[in-house]
Amino acid sequence: MSGRNEILKKLRRAVPAEKAIGYSVPSDETVFADYPDTKEKMKALFAERLKQLHGELINVRDEAGAGEALEQLLGNFPDQSCLAYPPELMEKLTVSNPGLMNRFTGDFNLDLDSPAFAQFSAGITNADFLVARSGSIILTAATAGGRRLSVLPPVHIVIAYAGQIVPSLDSAINKLPDSSYITIITGPSRTSDIEKKLVLGAHGPKRLAVILIG
Amino acid sequence: MSNYSSFIRRSEEKAEDRGHLLKILKAVSTHDSKVEAMKVSQFRDWASARVQAEGIKNHVLENLPELLEQFEEKISARGAEVFWARTTGEAQTHFLDICRQHNAHKVIKSKSMTTEEILLNETIESAGMKVWESDLGEMIVQLAGEKPYHIVTPAMHKSTAEISELFHEKLGTPMTDSAEELTMAARSYLRDAYITADIGVTGANFLIAGEGAIILTENEGNARLTMSCPPVHVVIAGIEKLLPSLEALPLFLPLLATSGTGQQITCYNSIIRGPRQAGEPDGPEKLYIILLDNGRSDLYSSRRFRESLRCIRCGACLNACPVYRTIGGHTYQTTYQGPIGSVITPHLKPMKEWQHLSFASSLCAACTSVCPVKIDLHTLLLENRSEAYSDHATGFLWRVGLKFWAYMFGSRSRLNFFRTIGWIKLPFIRPFIPRGLRKRIPVIPSKSFSNLWSSHERS
Numbered sequence: 001m002s003g004r005n006e007i008l009k010k011l012r013r014a015v016p017a018e019k020a021i022g023y024s025v026p027s028d029e030t031v032f033a034d035y036p037d038t039k040e041k042m043k044a045l046f047a048e049r050l051k052q053l054h055g056e057l058i059n060v061r062d063e064a065g066a067g068e069a070l071e072q073l074l075g076n077f078p079d080q081s082c083l084a085y086p087p088e089l090m091e092k093l094t095v096s097n098p099g100l101m102n103r104f105t106g107d108f109n110l111d112l113d114s115p116a117f118a119q120f121s122a123g124i125t126n127a128d129f130l131v132a133r134s135g136s137i138i139l140t141a142a143t144a145g146g147r148r149l150s151v152l153p154p155v156h157i158v159i160a161y162a163g164q165i166v167p168s169l170d171s172a173i174n175k176l177p178d179s180s181y182i183t184i185i186t187g188p189s190r191t192s193d194i195e196k197k198l199v200l201g202a203h204g205p206k207r208l209a210v211i212l213i214g
Numbered sequence: 215m216s217n218y219s220s221f222i223r224r225s226e227e228k229a230e231d232r233g234h235l236l237k238i239l240k241a242v243s244t245h246d247s248k249v250e251a252m253k254v255s256q257f258r259d260w261a262s263a264r265v266q267a268e269g270i271k272n273h274v275l276e277n278l279p280e281l282l283e284q285f286e287e288k289i290s291a292r293g294a295e296v297f298w299a300r301t302t303g304e305a306q307t308h309f310l311d312i313c314r315q316h317n318a319h320k321v322i323k324s325k326s327m328t329t330e331e332i333l334l335n336e337t338i339e340s341a342g343m344k345v346w347e348s349d350l351g352e353m354i355v356q357l358a359g360e361k362p363y364h365i366v367t368p369a370m371h372k373s374t375a376e377i378s379e380l381f382h383e384k385l386g387t388p389m390t391d392s393a394e395e396l397t398m399a400a401r402s403y404l405r406d407a408y409i410t411a412d413i414g415v416t417g418a419n420f421l422i423a424g425e426g427a428i429i430l431t432e433n434e435g436n437a438r439l440t441m442s443c444p445p446v447h448v449v450i451a452g453i454e455k456l457l458p459s460l461e462a463l464p465l466f467l468p469l470l471a472t473s474g475t476g477q478q479i480t481c482y483n484s485i486i487r488g489p490r491q492a493g494e495p496d497g498p499e500k501l502y503i504i505l506l507d508n509g510r511s512d513l514y515s516s517r518r519f520r521e522s523l524r525c526i527r528c529g530a531c532l533n534a535c536p537v538y539r540t541i542g543g544h545t546y547q548t549t550y551q552g553p554i555g556s557v558i559t560p561h562l563k564p565m566k567e568w569q570h571l572s573f574a575s576s577l578c579a580a581c582t583s584v585c586p587v588k589i590d591l592h593t594l595l596l597e598n599r600s601e602a603y604s605d606h607a608t609g610f611l612w613r614v615g616l617k618f619w620a621y622m623f624g625s626r627s628r629l630n631f632f633r634t635i636g637w638i639k640l641p642f643i644r645p646f647i648p649r650g651l652r653k654r655i656p657v658i659p660s661k662s663f664s665n666l667w668s669s670h671e672r673s
Contacts, residue, residue: 007453007507014515023273025461032468033258049478059648086660118409132522134468134479146495147442151435152408169464169479176460178291180497181442182485184467190481193351193367193391196244198480201392202350202397203404204435204482 028168034133035168042132042165049135053187054200056209067097067118069211072125077121080105082153083143089159102197110193117148122155123205128182129167129172132212136186137210138172140179145161147181156188156205217547218565218570224545224572226350234371234542241370242533248476256468256478267469268588271524273673274456280421281456288426292488294501299510305332306505309415309448310341316446316500318343324430324437325349326417327365327527328450328506331562334415334420346407348436350400357384363543366474366529371542380421387481394647396536404436414444414498418451419526420466424459426487428503433472433481439485448497449486450504454523460485466526473528473586509562512601518597523558524587531581531591537574545575553581556640560602630664 029035036042050057058069070093074082082103084090094100105120125135125144137158144150166172169184176182189204200206215223218443228234253260264299274281299305313321321338323329323345335356338345347356351368358380362368369377377396381387387399416437420429428449430437457466463483471477490497513519532538532552543551548559548568556571564580572595581591602608603616622628 002299003304003507007298007300007505007511008279008282010511011453011514014511014520015279015515019276020269020273023458024266024271025262025270025465026465029665031258031263031266031465032256033254034256112659118405130503134477141491141494141497147438147497151438151442164272169467173460173464178484178487180486180488180491180494182487183438184483184485186477186479186481186483188481189433191350191434192475193349193354193369194372194377194396196241197374197393199394199397200435201401202434203439204403205347 003112003155015187025170026172028133032133037167039123039165041166043162046130046132046165048137049132050187051135052208053135054190054208055135056207058211060211060213063092064096064214066211066213067095070157070159071097071100071189073155073209074100074103074122079147082118082124082178083117083120083122083145083149085149086126086143088156089126090124093159103161118152120153122157123127123149123151123152123153124157124159125150127160127164127198127210130160130212131167131169131172131184132163132165133168134186136169136184137208138176138182138184140177141181141182142177142179150183150185151154151204154201154205155207155209156185159211160210162212173214217567221547221574222400222569224547225541228541228545235540237371238539238542241367242539245476245533247506249472249533250476252472252476256472263465263469264586264588265310266465266600267586267609268342268524270458270462271466271526271587272521274458275514275520275523277458278399278453278456281458284423285421285426286505287458288423289428289488289501289503292426294488294503296424297502297504298432299332299506302332305450305504305506305508306334306337308502309334309337309450312446312448313338313341313343313413316412320411321345321348321413321415322407322411322440322444323352323415324417324432324440325352326415326450327362327549328417328452329415330362330395331508332450332506338565342421346404348404348407348434348440349432350397350434350436353400353404353586357381361544363551364529364532365527365552366532371491371544372588381570408439408443411440411444413448414440415447415448415450416440416464418455419470420457421451421455421462422458423456424461427460428486429457429463430484430486431465431467431482433475433477435482437480437594438482438484440620441484442497445498446500446502447486447489447505449501450506452508454525467587467665470526470528471588473530473532473584473594475550509558513558513561516561519557519594521589522554522594524589525558525588527554527555528586529543530584530586534580534584536576536578536580541574552592553591553595556589557598558588559597560607565602565605566607571606572596572598574604610653626664 036045079102129138188208191202297308346352354369363371418428421433471480489501539554560568579592
């Protein structure tokens, strides 16, 4: 503990005597030029941004539609090669598409070192928020089946509702659920480390698709 | 060879290396246009966003000890363990203790300059363990046995052809001119490492005091995998990385992404609040945070240099700097290159050995003009020069030379002395022209400006 106390003591000795009073964080509406102010603009901007980022967006009316869209997306992935979370959402999606169930494995509690996990073709998750201004998806370990499901498989499919779209990050940041892991996903994994050339699917998913209900 | 003379030698080499110059100019100009476009399209007013960010970071510095304690308390309450390291050596010891405790052999790392600062890879390897860099750029420099060239884009100096050759030699992949194929080779090379590593190491882009959180920002997904797959997650972060609360992120994440890479926001921004909690299906069982001082409290104790701790490591000042663009990142031989590196390195390491970096600047202030948290970089370079001089860290000749210079320039008549014996001027000036300059020395007119002016006044 001596290191700790010594560092803190040294800093305390140097703390300025006169301090400004607190700090203020500006609202996103005042900072950003592309802040959408209506529901329609939010939805349109989210779609536009996700597309620019090479993400895919499928608009559907209801859960049955989402099930159909998912079946198409999963196309020729082998049976039991996809993992989905949460089970309640998947039940809703499979009501009118029972064939979909074959694609999934029911086990959501694989061991951390299970090599099988890395072999899955797609991870399907819920989202907590969608951010219109940046085309982002916010998810947490609590709602997206932990940390790995949305990053380890080469394809990540998000099932979300139009009502989850918020204009900008500041509308979501204070409402995040209690979780050890929250991630803001903005497009499929990418790198420009080689001569600034954009390549998708560096280490995370190459494909990111959002099925938007409503 | 001293750091100074090897700096001069390397600078000369790089400044004359046309191939190197072209690679860097290409990378920097692609970067510049993206960054400038994003400032305009995303922000109502970039200038006032910088002022806001500066204000929040100043608040952090004014309350640094309390915020550090708050961070420690909040994140510990969620099961993380916090270590404090005064020096590089202490940080290495803490890390090796963690490795021993978990009987670790394999370490996977995401990109972190703080781990470069404490020579973590060398430490891991000399303890007989294996370490993988997972960021593509970092992996390239690790395979090549080099150090990062740039704090944001570590392999900026390597062409596709050079990387293809490197991968072919080290990984046995076929030669290719496709960046995509090379990226996929790196992807498959590292897949196993994520799954089998005993420890995942990351840095931190920000530490959040109010809620107790670690923020990691990236594009590839390697940091997400590093903090998700291995059973132990170790975070190594400087004590200046704090932000007061999560509320600051909606400003700071776009600010960092815009300045760093010209993106609106980077692809993945993760908020870590402890190890795996009850009811969560996966995630590391253990989370350790090593808070590193290593000279930062010295910077903090200096009224003038404290502001350098506002830095969010976006790399904008490197890209903007005409010296960096000419001599390249490796020439500095420091963890942090470019203007911010030249400002802080002499304070993190012995001033005498690193003060020369502050003289490698034209004081053009391009760095200051792009800094998103408004660090007065070029003035701090000047302050470093002055400190080096008063600490007698500069060489004897330089000191005498400066004294003579100050004397001669102290009065018009002394300066005019050379006018009266104009022919002597050139041989007099020649030895003072910096080494390495391959330019022809211009012809000095027979009449100086002050000559012309006084004759103009008379007429």
